[in-house]
Amino acid sequence: MSEIPGVVVTGVSGRMGQMLAHEIAASDKVRLAGALEHGGHDWIGRDIGAAMGGAETGVIVTDDPAEAFRGAAAVVDFTAPSATLAFAEAAAAAGAVHVIGTTGFSDEQLDALGRVAGRGVQVRAGNMSLGVNLLVGLTRKVAEALDADWDVEVVEAHHNRKVDAPSGTALMLGEAAAEGRGVALSRVADRGRDGMTGARTRGAIGFSAIRGGDIVGEHDVIFAGEGERIVLRHVATDRAIFARGAIRAALWGIGRAPGAYDMSDVLGL
Ligand SMILES: NC(=O)C1=CN([C@@H]2O[C@H](COP(=O)(O)OP(=O)(O)OC[C@H]3O[C@@H](n4cnc5c(N)ncnc54)[C@H](OP(=O)(O)O)[C@@H]3O)[C@@H](O)[C@H]2O)C=CC1
Numbered sequence: 001m002s003e004i005p006g007v008v009v010t011g012v013s014g015r016m017g018q019m020l021a022h023e024i025a026a027s028d029k030v031r032l033a034g035a036l037e038h039g040g041h042d043w044i045g046r047d048i049g050a051a052m053g054g055a056e057t058g059v060i061v062t063d064d065p066a067e068a069f070r071g072a073a074a075v076v077d078f079t080a081p082s083a084t085l086a087f088a089e090a091a092a093a094a095g096a097v098h099v100i101g102t103t104g105f106s107d108e109q110l111d112a113l114g115r116v117a118g119r120g121v122q123v124r125a126g127n128m129s130l131g132v133n134l135l136v137g138l139t140r141k142v143a144e145a146l147d148a149d150w151d152v153e154v155v156e157a158h159h160n161r162k163v164d165a166p167s168g169t170a171l172m173l174g175e176a177a178a179e180g181r182g183v184a185l186s187r188v189a190d191r192g193r194d195g196m197t198g199a200r201t202r203g204a205i206g207f208s209a210i211r212g213g214d215i216v217g218e219h220d221v222i223f224a225g226e227g228e229r230i231v232l233r234h235v236a237t238d239r240a241i242f243a244r245g246a247i248r249a250a251l252w253g254i255g256r257a258p259g260a261y262d263m264s265d266v267l268g269l
């Protein structure tokens with residue numbers, strides 16, 4: 001019988017890190033093989049189960065990626081762009097699948113990640129949930145069917161600790177709308193209205209971000225026409241949906257050829 005694949009969680013004290021550690025512990029398909037935090041974090045050297053306020057697991061939190069990734073089948077990473085770039089190199093060197101949930105990358109950082117994908121398996125998505133990835137397909141389809149008389153607006157809402165905007169999900173949805181219209185998002189995105197902006201540009205894809213309280217993640221894609229409006233909506237109420245998607249991506253990536261994949265590959269959409 002083959003061994004259950006070992007998965008390392010980076011940023012393990014974070015909102016997603018802790019959710020991942022719980023979901024992996026509850027899974028019979030993967031096991032927690034390592035837990036990582038940055039140098040100086042007060043969880044370093046502690047058992048991850050105890051640090052999270054539960055029973056000991058035998059997995060000690062470390063700040064050394066090379067040590068944590070050695071022998072692991074996958075690394076699940078929901079941290080910050082600069083940390084994820086370093087983890088990409090370390091995961092490729094260790095031969096581990098790198099599942100990237102981190103958002104907020106610059107174009108240069110995405111190029112750098114792409115270069116590492118020549119040497120390792122990366123599965124990256126701004127949203128790992130089944131619902132959002134279905135919504136991406138719906139958005140593309142609706143955008144294909146409508147012309148630029150229909151104004152596209154992506155509105156997202158998140159908790160007050162989120163540091164990047166627009167959200168990774170909003171950008172996925174904007175990309176899908178742009179693809180449906182056959183245009184490059186970079187040419188039509190309208191990402192920050194304030195003051196005397198002038199009238200809306202025909203064909204623009206607009207983005208708005210709400211930040212408040214403990215909102216897990218909500219996304220609307222609005223197609224606003226003359227006399228009618230279509231609203232496609234996803235509401236996340238539990239971060240477990242992202243963690244389960246990430247575990248599914250980790251299992252899917254094992255044994256694949258090096259390259260950059262996303263959740264549509266994992267889910268077969
Ligand atoms: N793709 C998806 O489905 C989803 C993506 N996300 C994205 O995941 C990311 C994390 O979100 P969230 O969990 O809410 O954020 P948190 O701030 O709660 O967690 C991030 C964690 O990463 C740690 N960290 C930062 N730098 C390093 C490093 N160099 N080495 C190790 N750990 C590090 C942080 O430590 P410290 O706090 O000490 O800085 C923190 O514990 C964001 O980019 C978010 O947008 C979130 C949910 C779903």
Ligand SMILES: O=C(O)C1=N[C@H](C(=O)O)C[C@H](O)C1
Nearest residue numbers: 103126127162167168169217
């Ligand atoms: O930071 C978050 O919380 C989330 N981030 C992702 C994003 O940027 O879209 C996914 C989800 O919406 C939660």
